[in-house]
Structure formats: C-alpha cells, structure tokens
Amino acid sequence: MSTISDEDLLAYADELLNLVTASTVEAELRKDSSLRERLQILLEGRDSGSISLGEVWRHGRITCPSRSEMGLYLMNALEAERLDYVTFHLETIGCAYCQATLAELKTAAESLELDAQDSQRRERLFASSAGFLQNRDSNS
Structure with a gap:
C-alpha cells in the first residue's frame, strides 16, 4: 500500500x-x-x-500571495509578519506556482536592471560623443 x-x-x-x-x-x-x-x-x-x-x-x-505581494517580497519590502508567511509558503510549503511566479519576477527585474544599465551606457557614450563632435565642429 x-x-x-x-x-x-x-x-x-x-x-x-x-x-x-x-x-x-x-x-x-x-x-x-x-x-x-x-x-x-x-x-x-x-x-x-x-x-x-x-x-x-x-x-x-x-493561500497564495498575490503577484504584487511577491514583488514586494522580492524587494524585501513586506511587513515582518507577512514576510514570514510568504517565506513559509515558498520554502516550507514549496508552492510550485508561487516559486514559478517569483522566478519570473526575478527574471523581469534582472532584465529591467540590464535595460537601465544599457540606457546609462548609451547616455554616457552620447555625452562623450557629443563633446567630441562639438570640439571637432568648432575647430573647423
């Protein structure tokens, strides 16, 4: 049995x-x-x-936390009691649905972080190129 x-x-x-x-x-x-x-x-x-x-x-x-609550969990912005529950739900209960939601949110956050870094790089490159082009035009 x-x-x-x-x-x-x-x-x-x-x-x-x-x-x-x-x-x-x-x-x-x-x-x-x-x-x-x-x-x-x-x-x-x-x-x-x-x-x-x-x-x-x-x-x-x-019993599953909402998607927005999972986002707050990821940012470590939940109140202590709710943080304890979400941690219990993810780690002890092992809710596959919520673990997948959390993984998806982590991936999205990492993607946003990379986009922000790329944007900052483009701005620095543009600023340095603009200065170079401005100096070149004034020397002509």
Missing part, C-alpha cells in the same frame, strides 16, 4: 508539488498500477464535481 495521500496525487496532477515530492510521486506512479488507478479515480471524481474544500483552496490558490 502506498503512503502517498490523495491530496498529493491531485497536487501532482495539477503540478503543484515541489520538485522532490513530485519526483517521488512520479516514481511511485511508474511502479504501482494500483496507485495510477487511484489517481484516475480521484481525477474522475474531481471532474464530476465531487471535490473537497481543501481541493477548492488548492485549485483556487486561495
């Missing part, structure tokens, strides 16, 4: 598990046909409308 819970099976199907747990569930599913059947029954039950309150919370991501 498998030790994998129904909640973990459904979370696996929705790709909401952290990498380690998802790998464990997948390995068990590959080995155990009765576990695959159990997952199929759970999915059919969910599709027929027979779902638990916990499933509604997970599927609706009710």
Whole structure:
C-alpha cells in the first residue's frame, strides 16, 4: 500500500508539488498500477464535481500571495509578519506556482536592471560623443 495521500496525487496532477515530492510521486506512479488507478479515480471524481474544500483552496490558490505581494517580497519590502508567511509558503510549503511566479519576477527585474544599465551606457557614450563632435565642429 502506498503512503502517498490523495491530496498529493491531485497536487501532482495539477503540478503543484515541489520538485522532490513530485519526483517521488512520479516514481511511485511508474511502479504501482494500483496507485495510477487511484489517481484516475480521484481525477474522475474531481471532474464530476465531487471535490473537497481543501481541493477548492488548492485549485483556487486561495493561500497564495498575490503577484504584487511577491514583488514586494522580492524587494524585501513586506511587513515582518507577512514576510514570514510568504517565506513559509515558498520554502516550507514549496508552492510550485508561487516559486514559478517569483522566478519570473526575478527574471523581469534582472532584465529591467540590464535595460537601465544599457540606457546609462548609451547616455554616457552620447555625452562623450557629443563633446567630441562639438570640439571637432568648432575647430573647423
């Protein structure tokens, strides 16, 4: 008998598990046909409308921080209590959805930083070129 819970099976199907747990569930599913059947029954039950309150919370991501709150987390601008919750949600719960959102926000922030650096470089280059061209024109 498998030790994998129904909640973990459904979370696996929705790709909401952290990498380690998802790998464990997948390995068990590959080995155990009765576990695959159990997952199929759970999915059919969910599709027929027979779902638990916990499933509604997970599927609706009710406990997930908002995207703007994740941005504040990234900037280290959250109040201490909320910072503790978001850290718990990301690291202890291991919400794959929020981890992906955070990774996307980090990439966007890095891109903006690079754009700002490029813009500053262009301005310095233009300023130095303008001075060079101005001196050249006055010598003519």
